[in-house]
Amino acid sequence: MADSDDLAPAATSTVTSSSNKGLGFILVVRHAFADYQIGEEITDVSQIKEIIEGEQAVYVIKRAA
16 A cells, blocks of 8 residues: 555646536646646636637546536
C-alpha cells in the first residue's frame, strides 16, 4: 500500500464556482489555449458554456463533476 506522501497532488482548479450543480460535468484542458494550461479544470458554469459553445471546445474534454 502506498504512503499518502508518495501520491502526486491532484490537479487544482483555478476557475471555480459554487453553482456548477446543474451541468453534472466540468471541463479539463487537453491543449493549452488562452490563459488555460494542460490539465487545468474549469468549473465555472458560465465559462464552461462559453467554451463548449465556441471554437475552444476542441481544446477541452468533459469530466464528471
